[in-house]
Amino acid sequence: MFLGLSFVAVVIGLPLAAVFTEALRKGLGAYFTAISDEYALQAIKLTFLVAAISVPCNLVFGVAASWAVAKFEFLGKRLLVTFIDLPFSVAPVISGLVYVLLFGAHSILGEWLIENDIQIIFAVPGLVIATIFVTFPFVARELIPLMEEQGTEQEEAALLLGASGWQTFWKVTIPNIKWGLLYGVLLCNARAMGEFGAVSVVSGHIKGSTNTIPLHVEILYNDYNFVAAFAVASILTLLALVTLLLKRAVEIRTHENDK
Amino acid sequence: MAIHVKNIKKQFSDFTALDDVSLEVKSGELIALLGPSGSGKTTLLRIIAGLEFPDSGSVLLNGEETQDKDIKERHVGFVFQHYALFKHMTVFENVAFGLRVRPKKIRPSNIVIREKVMELLSLVHLDAFHDRYPSQLSGGQRQRIALARALAVEPRLLLLDEPFGALDAKVRKELRRWMRRLHDDIHITSIFVTHDQEEAMEVADRVVVMSNGKIEQVGTPEEVYQHPANAFVYDFLGNYNEFSGIKDSAGIVHLADFDSKQSKPIEGKPVKIFSRPHEIYITNKKEEGEFIEAVVEHMNPAGPLVKIELERKGGQLIQAEILKTIIKNLDVKNGDVLFLRPETMKVFE
Secondary structure (H helix, E strand, O other): OHHHHHHHHHHHHHHHHHHHHHOOOOOHHHHHHHHHHHHHHHHHHHHHHHHHHHHHHHHHHHHHHHHHHHHHHOOOOOHHHHHHHHHHOOOOHHEEEEEEEEOOOHHHHHHHHHHHHOOOOOHHHHHHHHHHHHHHHHHHHHHHHHHHHOOOOOHHHHHOOOOOOOHHHHHHHHHHHHHHHHHHHHHHHHHHHHOOOHHHHHHHOOOOOOOOHHHHHHHHOOOOOOOHHHHHHHHHHHHHHHHHHHHHHHHHHHHHOOO | OHHHHHHHEEEEEOOEEEEEEEEOOOOOOOEEEEEOOOOOHHHHHHHHHOOOOOEEEEEEEEOOOOOOOOOOOHOEEEOOOOOOOOOOOOHHHHHHHHHHHHOOOOOOOOHHHHHHHHHHHOOOOOHHHOOOOOOOOOHHHHHHHHHHHHOOOOOOEEEEEEEOOOOOOOHHHHHHHHHHHHHHHHHOOOEEEEEHHHHHHOOOOEEEEEEEEEEEEEHHHHHHHOOOOOHHHHHHOOOOEEEEEEEEEOOEEEOOOOOOOOOOOOOOEEEEEOOOHHHHHEOOOOOOOOEEEEEEEEEEEOEEEEEEEEEEEEOOOEEEEEEEHHHHOOOOOOOOEEEEOOOOOOEEO
């Protein structure tokens, strides 16, 4: 147990402490100047925007995919499950690169996009698409085992009692999966905000335009602006800590519900 | 509601669940679908409910074709083996569900819903539990709630899938007696699935015995028990002993006797003789007529009859259930050699 605790302390505790000490090295004043910098604020805004679009997308998509996989038998079900897992097994940088190749100026689609004046790569849509791809499995992976375990009897009972498909979904299916769903959304959100690799490739690092928090941290760090880098990084760290707390709260609730 | 099942076939990949099944149920009847697991009884029930669709054949409810009918339009109440209660709703809300999901035009008011639900809860003797959650109830109570929930929508037909299968023996007996009384009170056409022959015999007006996706026999409990249509039905309805026999040219059945070499071999057709353990006659002295010789292996005197296990030469085990007084008079002990003969027997060729 001692070994375990010291491992956690060294690998997770120390870096966590380091982020905040480095960020506050030159005092609170410098800290707030760093995070209220124009570009920093824009990075924060963009990160929230990307998460605000991609998380709901994956919420809807994740629920639909898990519903299909867990409650129905159909041809190509295994293929769908494999596709859901794909983002876990592909390196994020590669997935970013694929989107550049797909939508970039030199692709077939790219020419059409340029003609119609639609920009995806090196713009917000690219960031959103890359983030959706990377965070796609979180909700579905959380829900599929849960829904499979619950089976279809309660839904069948609802239909037999005269409920419509929609009523069955909202009154029976959703209440049964709500805690698992929230858990999946939290994980999905954490990843969406912290994603670096895929976003880095499609972003183009345009200051004040296509930089998310992780990308902004990298730029600051490469400019030897350590205090600012760590200050902005501390925002992400705080987000992670909040996520952990919420996650814990959800876990406690789920546990109570099972009793 | 009268049900007419016509030539239903249902295949699950390479498994034939139902193979050309036809069945007629009269309005107000209580029917048991009896058979081992994999016999197709649950599939038949689910097809009647509209939860499953036949590959061919049709189901007529009150003479109306159901093929294009939604589950809703069938007005079927369904009770699941594992209750399938909505665990995030109270008992009251579970029972009220079917009324609350109705379209606005035909949805009863809250007061009417309240009255109706409480009436049903008192019918299943659980009105005091209306604000509990399903997880706070015992299995027997949950199943009664499931039944109340199914009855709330005033179904014309009640289908029950192994309704007592998940309950312990005592609760099961109590609940099936209660179900019989309930049926006598409300007379709703009901079909229930079971693998327990005692349950089917005790509760149902008519029993449908199924195996391997086919109906083996349909009849009243008495008909099925006294006049089983074939060896499968006989086997399924209770413990039995099987003997080889020979039917001679005069149509008389003889026990094939490999125990005593003295008697002359009988010419004729080989047949199977079946006999229930309580239909075995025993004696400790060789008497006139055909007897089988066997050694007492084990005796279990618990219960009204003594259960004896005997081993015949050649290793065949025979079960007999004999009155305690007979055992006492004959002074039977383990290891004794006894002579036995089926008093009543069923012969299948």
